[in-house]
Amino acid sequence: MLQEESDLSLIIAQIVQKLKGSNLYSQLERQAWASLQRPEIKLESLKEDIKEFFKISGWEKKLQNAVYSELSVFPLPSHPAAPPEHLKEPLVYMRKAQGSWEKRILKSLNSMCTELSIPLARKRPVGEQKELLNKWNEMGTDEPDLSLFRPVYAPKDFLEVLINLRNPNYENSDSLSFRTHLGLIQVPLKVKDIPELKECFVELGLNIGQLGIDDSTQVPPELFENEHVRIGQKVLAEQDSAAAQQYIRQGSPTALRAELWALILNISSQPEDVLYYEQLKTNVIQHDLLVDSLIYKDVKLTASNDDYYFVFEDYLYQVLLCFSRDTSVLSHFAFNSASPPKSYIRGKLGLEEYAVFYPPNGVIPFHGFSMYVAPLCFLYHEPSKLYQIFREMYVRFFFRLHSISSHPSGIVSLCLLFETLLQTYLPQLFYHLREIGAQPLRISFKWMVRAFSGYLATDQLLLLWDRILGYNSLEILAVLAAAVFAFRAVNLMEVTSLAAAEAVLADLSTLKVMPLLQIFLFATVT
Amino acid sequence: MPRECQRSEYHVFQPLTSSPQGYGRQDLSSENQNYKGHGLSKGKEREQRASIRFKTTLMNTLMDVLRHRPGWVEVKDWLRENFDHTYMDEHVRISHFRNHYELTRKNYMVKNLKRFRKQLEREAGKLEAAKCDFFPKTFEMPCEYHLFVEEFRKNPGITWIMKPVARSQGKGIFLFRRLKDIMDWRKDTRSSDNQKDDIPVENYVAQRYIENPYLIGGRKFDLRVYVLVMSYIPLRAWLYRDGFARFSNTRFTLNSIDDQYVHLTNVAVQKTSPDYHPKKGCKWMLQRFRQYLASKHRPEAVETLFRDIDNIFVKSLQSVQKVIISDKHCFELYGYDILIDQDLKPWLLEVNASPSLTASSQEDYELKTCLLEDTLHVVDMEARLTGREKRVGGFDLMWNDGPVSREEGAPDLSGMGNFVTNTHLGCVNDRKKQLRQLFCSLQLQKKASS
Numbered sequence: 001m002l003q004e005e006s007d008l009s010l011i012i013a014q015i016v017q018k019l020k021g022s023n024l025y026s027q028l029e030r031q032a033w034a035s036l037q038r039p040e041i042k043l044e045s046l047k048e049d050i051k052e053f054f055k056i057s058g059w060e061k062k063l064q065n066a067v068y069s070e071l072s073v074f075p076l077p078s079h080p081a082a083p084p085e086h087l088k089e090p091l092v093y094m095r096k097a098q099g100s101w102e103k104r105i106l107k108s109l110n111s112m113c114t115e116l117s118i119p120l121a122r123k124r125p126v127g128e129q130k131e132l133l134n135k136w137n138e139m140g141t142d143e144p145d146l147s148l149f150r151p152v153y154a155p156k157d158f159l160e161v162l163i164n165l166r167n168p169n170y171e172n173s174d175s176l177s178f179r180t181h182l183g184l185i186q187v188p189l190k191v192k193d194i195p196e197l198k199e200c201f202v203e204l205g206l207n208i209g210q211l212g213i214d215d216s217t218q219v220p221p222e223l224f225e226n227e228h229v230r231i232g233q234k235v236l237a238e239q240d241s242a243a244a245q246q247y248i249r250q251g252s253p254t255a256l257r258a259e260l261w262a263l264i265l266n267i268s269s270q271p272e273d274v275l276y277y278e279q280l281k282t283n284v285i286q287h288d289l290l291v292d293s294l295i296y297k298d299v300k301l302t303a304s305n306d307d308y309y310f311v312f313e314d315y316l317y318q319v320l321l322c323f324s325r326d327t328s329v330l331s332h333f334a335f336n337s338a339s340p341p342k343s344y345i346r347g348k349l350g351l352e353e354y355a356v357f358y359p360p361n362g363v364i365p366f367h368g369f370s371m372y373v374a375p376l377c378f379l380y381h382e383p384s385k386l387y388q389i390f391r392e393m394y395v396r397f398f399f400r401l402h403s404i405s406s407h408p409s410g411i412v413s414l415c416l417l418f419e420t421l422l423q424t425y426l427p428q429l430f431y432h433l434r435e436i437g438a439q440p441l442r443i444s445f446k447w448m449v450r451a452f453s454g455y456l457a458t459d460q461l462l463l464l465w466d467r468i469l470g471y472n473s474l475e476i477l478a479v480l481a482a483a484v485f486a487f488r489a490v491n492l493m494e495v496t497s498l499a500a501a502e503a504v505l506a507d508l509s510t511l512k513v514m515p516l517l518q519i520f521l522f523a524t525v526t
Numbered sequence: 527m528p529r530e531c532q533r534s535e536y537h538v539f540q541p542l543t544s545s546p547q548g549y550g551r552q553d554l555s556s557e558n559q560n561y562k563g564h565g566l567s568k569g570k571e572r573e574q575r576a577s578i579r580f581k582t583t584l585m586n587t588l589m590d591v592l593r594h595r596p597g598w599v600e601v602k603d604w605l606r607e608n609f610d611h612t613y614m615d616e617h618v619r620i621s622h623f624r625n626h627y628e629l630t631r632k633n634y635m636v637k638n639l640k641r642f643r644k645q646l647e648r649e650a651g652k653l654e655a656a657k658c659d660f661f662p663k664t665f666e667m668p669c670e671y672h673l674f675v676e677e678f679r680k681n682p683g684i685t686w687i688m689k690p691v692a693r694s695q696g697k698g699i700f701l702f703r704r705l706k707d708i709m710d711w712r713k714d715t716r717s718s719d720n721q722k723d724d725i726p727v728e729n730y731v732a733q734r735y736i737e738n739p740y741l742i743g744g745r746k747f748d749l750r751v752y753v754l755v756m757s758y759i760p761l762r763a764w765l766y767r768d769g770f771a772r773f774s775n776t777r778f779t780l781n782s783i784d785d786q787y788v789h790l791t792n793v794a795v796q797k798t799s800p801d802y803h804p805k806k807g808c809k810w811m812l813q814r815f816r817q818y819l820a821s822k823h824r825p826e827a828v829e830t831l832f833r834d835i836d837n838i839f840v841k842s843l844q845s846v847q848k849v850i851i852s853d854k855h856c857f858e859l860y861g862y863d864i865l866i867d868q869d870l871k872p873w874l875l876e877v878n879a880s881p882s883l884t885a886s887s888q889e890d891y892e893l894k895t896c897l898l899e900d901t902l903h904v905v906d907m908e909a910r911l912t913g914r915e916k917r918v919g920g921f922d923l924m925w926n927d928g929p930v931s932r933e934e935g936a937p938d939l940s941g942m943g944n945f946v947t948n949t950h951l952g953c954v955n956d957r958k959k960q961l962r963q964l965f966c967s968l969q970l971q972k973k974a975s976s
Binding site for chain 1: 569742744745773777808810814817818821823824825855889918954956
């Protein structure tokens, strides 16, 4: 009991500390001062009256949402004596692996830099600045020569790193033993099995209404959809983050989705946020970074080629270029196993005073990175709001998909979860694919790294991301990947090569996500 | 989904599933068809034989559809071209109305619509007449030149667009803001190209350019929607659920009115733009467009937009109802081009009597072949339908000498809020399932009555 109490007070102290520095705090202060004018505030019961005022005027709700947001994002402190690295990643071997992977990326970036003799950063001449400002809304029309640039890495390179991860305490040799996993991932992390997943995702159950299933044309809307929409509107009227998060587990109606996501991520477009975005834009105009070319290349290769996202090409530049300048993103490295790469001013290698983070936000984009942003363009078209939503989604979820950690939503755990589910519940399929040299993870890895963006139809993708927000976890990606294999199992049993297996699973655009998940979790005979 | 997945080039495709199951065979008659891609119509006829004969010159989608239709046989020799002057048998069907130009040529369309609007105002008042205000102000050149100048002077600084009445694919169109620009143009066309150009200067219209189009991703787009008219008197029109939004390849700005690539969204024009990448394509299916709107605007706003679009179809057809030479052999599949502005108001750009049936991608191929299949189902040369159907495949009966309601047997409560029209533009198109159910039940009915 005592331990819990002290934990709780620690958490409260931490949250108060964080919120004290936020905009909300000064707003509340101002509101409190202003409220003194009101007749119902009396000197004798000042504290209670102000609290009451906050309750009525909705400010308490805002505070509640902010606290909830902090709880969702920031991991709970484990032990007061734990060093900060433990918050990033408790397991040493994972930290080491992430460190060496980062070194490789940085080396690759530096060598590209030297080869092409392009500086990592340079200030733009005034003429170029003006030109860029004019073209800001149509950067997609620019066709710079990007042939010499290569993406720093692609998901499959990252997969190789994960395959070679070993826990030195568990198994030191590379030779096969009874401890060797059948899949590609060889680290012993704890992952959920189906009974545990059923408990976790209880709202996806068969007897609970879902958007994505119970809103199809055959089902009369009176049965579920109308009521669900009504509740959604109510949740929005109440402006309650926690309620929205619970609500969205059953899916979000199309018309309400943009607002619901903003509520859950606790994003409200204040003038300060718009100003901040404009400042980032100025940074982009003034300085040219090498990563900009990587971003251009990525957008041209992926989103521009997509049947549906090509329309949003310009928005992607506007978001991603600003994202790479945003130093507020650095704060998420406190709980990210990755660390921002450091770069040194020319000639001062090793001297800490001349070190800067490069890029300023510490995130080096890889091939397919722009696909994290593309689906959001469907919901938000105001650049600063779109930007805020993406940034929040990144520091809550997406960063876990490309850094090595033991977190249950980290990509390593997702891979292991996927392989374990497949092995346990579709052993024949798994064995067959393994025998023909088509390890399932080799196919599903790219889906999970991109959170299925670009592989599913947009409306299905948004229903999936609804659940990511609702459960505050990425495990559903692994479950969906396994469900897709289960769905196409019959065809997959007949293939005889990796290429053929890839072909069977090449086109996911016709899949309906929610029925697949529901059947796999709740309706499969085990 | 990523382009890498599409294994075939966009001009060579696998045709759709061959013989559809369970459609039932009956007394199939033979039929001939001669179909040109653009330009004037040809007809098809059928005679009492064991199979339906057809002929077409369009090699892409239509040929595939016709070849796969059970019981239809292609003939090598076409009998006659002057169907305009010859008697057609009862069973013959022709895929154009004789004077469809009343609807499809911009100057005639404008005239008919203006006349219809005046008539509506007289009969039903200003409010009803205002429902015809979906066509931007248009003036025929040069006969209405003075009226145009008057309107031009009343609205200084706005942009106008000059379009040839009878050309397609965006040819010959340009924008202007000053009267001087058209003076120069008239001089140019008169002097140089008139020998080669057989379109005389008179056949142009000047139209008010819509300067605030709805933009997606900063790009302008228009909608292509398909309407099948089975007869004008009485007016029977069907609306196809699928269609597409065609995007301009470059970002919209009023600064560059010389850049026709920005403003013209025809795929034909976009194909020649220096930015054009054939793999890009620039189309969204209507379902995607409708979903996009639904996530940006309130459901009521989206409903109102689609109801206004329905209104465009109905009013435009009604305006030419009395002018079109009514012929029970004729039917016509129109391609309507609709532009949405930032206030979610739809505008009619033009109506095409020969919408392009060439496919630019796999998705496009499937859309057009399904469209053609369903058109042939509605035309019903096999005489399977009862004539009381409200939906055939992807087609919904939109107007049957009066509005058609979605509800089964509900009374026509036009004017009241309860009436929901039987249109589903941009909605789910589960046509295969619907066709299967339809034809199965028709078969059962036939068995029961025989």
